Amino acid sequence: MPKILASKWTKAAVFLVCLAPAGYLLALGGLEYRAQVQGIGQPGNLTGDPIKYITHFTGDWTLRFLLLTLAVTPLRKLLNQPQLARYRRMIGLYAFFYGCVHLMIWMGLDKEFAGAELWKDILERWYITVGMASLLGMLPLAVTSTAGWIRRMGFVKWQRLHRLVYGCAALGVIHYYLLVKSDIRLPLLYGAILAVLLSYRFAVRRRKAGAVAAR
Amino acid sequence: MSRLSDLRYSDVTPQSIYVNRRRFLATAAAAAGAIAGPFSGQGRAAALTGAKSAFSTTEKPTPQQVITSYNNYYEFGTGKDEPVRNAPKWKVPAPWTVQIGGAVAKPKTLDLDAILKLAPLEERIYRHRCVEGWSIVVPWIGFSLSALLKQVEPTAKAKYVAFETYYDPKAMLSAREAGIPFPYKEGLRVDEAMHPLTLLSMGLYGETLPNQNGAPLRLVIPWKYGFKSIKSINKITFTEKQPDTAWATYAPNEYGFYSNVNPKRDHPRWSQASENRLGEGFLGKGTRRPTEMFNGYAAQVAGLYNGMDLMRNY
Numbered sequence: 001m002p003k004i005l006a007s008k009w010t011k012a013a014v015f016l017v018c019l020a021p022a023g024y025l026l027a028l029g030g031l032e033y034r035a036q037v038q039g040i041g042q043p044g045n046l047t048g049d050p051i052k053y054i055t056h057f058t059g060d061w062t063l064r065f066l067l068l069t070l071a072v073t074p075l076r077k078l079l080n081q082p083q084l085a086r087y088r089r090m091i092g093l094y095a096f097f098y099g100c101v102h103l104m105i106w107m108g109l110d111k112e113f114a115g116a117e118l119w120k121d122i123l124e125r126w127y128i129t130v131g132m133a134s135l136l137g138m139l140p141l142a143v144t145s146t147a148g149w150i151r152r153m154g155f156v157k158w159q160r161l162h163r164l165v166y167g168c169a170a171l172g173v174i175h176y177y178l179l180v181k182s183d184i185r186l187p188l189l190y191g192a193i194l195a196v197l198l199s200y201r202f203a204v205r206r207r208k209a210g211a212v213a214a215r
Numbered sequence: 216m217s218r219l220s221d222l223r224y225s226d227v228t229p230q231s232i233y234v235n236r237r238r239f240l241a242t243a244a245a246a247a248g249a250i251a252g253p254f255s256g257q258g259r260a261a262a263l264t265g266a267k268s269a270f271s272t273t274e275k276p277t278p279q280q281v282i283t284s285y286n287n288y289y290e291f292g293t294g295k296d297e298p299v300r301n302a303p304k305w306k307v308p309a310p311w312t313v314q315i316g317g318a319v320a321k322p323k324t325l326d327l328d329a330i331l332k333l334a335p336l337e338e339r340i341y342r343h344r345c346v347e348g349w350s351i352v353v354p355w356i357g358f359s360l361s362a363l364l365k366q367v368e369p370t371a372k373a374k375y376v377a378f379e380t381y382y383d384p385k386a387m388l389s390a391r392e393a394g395i396p397f398p399y400k401e402g403l404r405v406d407e408a409m410h411p412l413t414l415l416s417m418g419l420y421g422e423t424l425p426n427q428n429g430a431p432l433r434l435v436i437p438w439k440y441g442f443k444s445i446k447s448i449n450k451i452t453f454t455e456k457q458p459d460t461a462w463a464t465y466a467p468n469e470y471g472f473y474s475n476v477n478p479k480r481d482h483p484r485w486s487q488a489s490e491n492r493l494g495e496g497f498l499g500k501g502t503r504r505p506t507e508m509f510n511g512y513a514a515q516v517a518g519l520y521n522g523m524d525l526m527r528n529y
């Protein structure tokens with residue numbers, strides 16, 4: 001297992017797997033293009049409201065990758081697979097990538113780059129404000145995700161900055177909770193997963209602190 | 216408003232396409248039935264046509280495929296692509312009856328066949344605006360709700376009409392899962408309910424309603440947000456007091472009793488100034504358009520609200 005995880009081929013495979021949702025979306029888009037523009041095949045590949053479908057699809061994957069990023073360290077420790085750490089950066093960057101696509105779809109396709117309406121939504125609609133805060137929070141993390149930046153900042157400082165990712169995930173869950181009309185089951189599920197990941201972290205911390213105190 | 220007068224029937228899908236589509240549907244349904252087993256033979260569309268109506272818009276109807284696969288019907292799932300998967304499995308109870316009572320001289324329970332005989336069927340092509348900011352154009356089949364309501368002779372006490380959707384806990388989500396109270400309830404003022412534009416619909420695109428669109432009969436109130444147009448009605452009650460309605464009960468600060476389409480009054484989470492017209496353009500490109508007061512039916516219905524503050528009575 002450690003050997004497989006250390007292989008560069010495994011890393012390439014994981015890279016492609018993370019790209020699969022985007023590929024799937026592109027394929028559906030291709031089918032829809034054929035149907036709508038070239039008149040081949042049935043339309044409706046992206047449901048009756050393609051913009052909403054793509055927005056929801058990319059939003060879902062942003063949140064899933066964010067939570068997956070947070071799950072890497074607990075899994076690494078629980079399964080005793082130190083090599084898993086090699087994947088955290090990539091998965092985190094994928095969260096940022098899907099988040100950026102999510103934002104671009106909203107700005108470009110949904111609002112058709114209508115500046116005033118964009119600002120109004122960002123400032124007045126709480127769920128948009130919160131979503132924007134989440135993505136903006138991910139920006140410095142994406143920028144400083146390289147080994148070079150860890151060296152430059154020093155590991156302790158870097159690690160402290162990157163704890164922001166918990167805040168981003170929490171804002172992502174709140175964004176989702178705020179935007180559903182009445183069925184809160186999925187936002188609650190994501191919230192519960194985040195709570196489990198957070199409590200694992202606190203448990204580890206408390207044990208460390210306890211170990212220090214006992215010394 | 217010239218919209219209502221200049222109907223061009225050529226804008227509507229020609230009959231030959233209906234017929235072909237129906238043949239296709241019949242084949243598809245037969246094929247599906249062979250696989251679907253216990254659910255075969257249900258939710259199959261039958262022809263239902265109506266005379267053209269002066270109330271129809273000249274706008275191009277949204278493709279049938281979009282209208283019948285993108286639905287808000289929370290009893291069958293809260294995602295808009297869920298009802299098309301879940302609702303067809305529901306067996307519409309037969310005979311379907313509608314119980315009409317409350318402040319009326321002659322309470323009645325009518326079955327679907329009796330209701331269908333009350334007035335000649337019309338095809339009415341209406342704009343339909345969802346509170347979520349999207350819109351479609353639907354060729355409904357039905358007649359004015361007033362034809363049904365007159366049967367029971369409402370008394371002077373009747374100020375409002377309450378409607379209820381059939382609720383079958385075995386086939387549908389629980390209120391807890393959906394987050395809104397079931398059975399789904401809606402309501403209108405009597406003058407709104409009796410307005411000729413208010414449609415009792417049993418079909419669309421020349422066929423009986425698919426389950427996900429509210430079979431076997433539903434309301435269509437084209438100047439109000441879509442959730443007012445209650446589906447699968449089995450109970451109607453005339454009341455003295457304003458009845459409770461599902462969404463307004465769930466979140467009174469977001470959804471009001473009237474819920475008239477109003478581009479000036481934003482929903483707390485969505486602007487209502489514009490809308491996306493579904494089924495047009497690749498990825499909806501270029502389909503955003505301004506929303507009109509009363510969804511473009513102001514000439515017909517604005518008079519119902521004379522002297523009312525529509526920003527407060529949203």
Ligand code: HEM
Nearest residue numbers: 055056059060062063099103106131132134135172176179
């Ligand atoms: C950058 C600013 C953002 C904007 C403007 C934005 C906007 C939106 C919009 C307009 C919707 C659809 C709302 C509706 O259906 O009415 C949505 C859904 C969603 N967004 Fe965002 N969002 C942003 C950031 C994020 C981030 C950072 C995440 C994840 C951490 C996220 C996760 C989601 C999820 C999970 C959904 C719902 C998906 C579903 O219903 O299946 N969004 N967002």
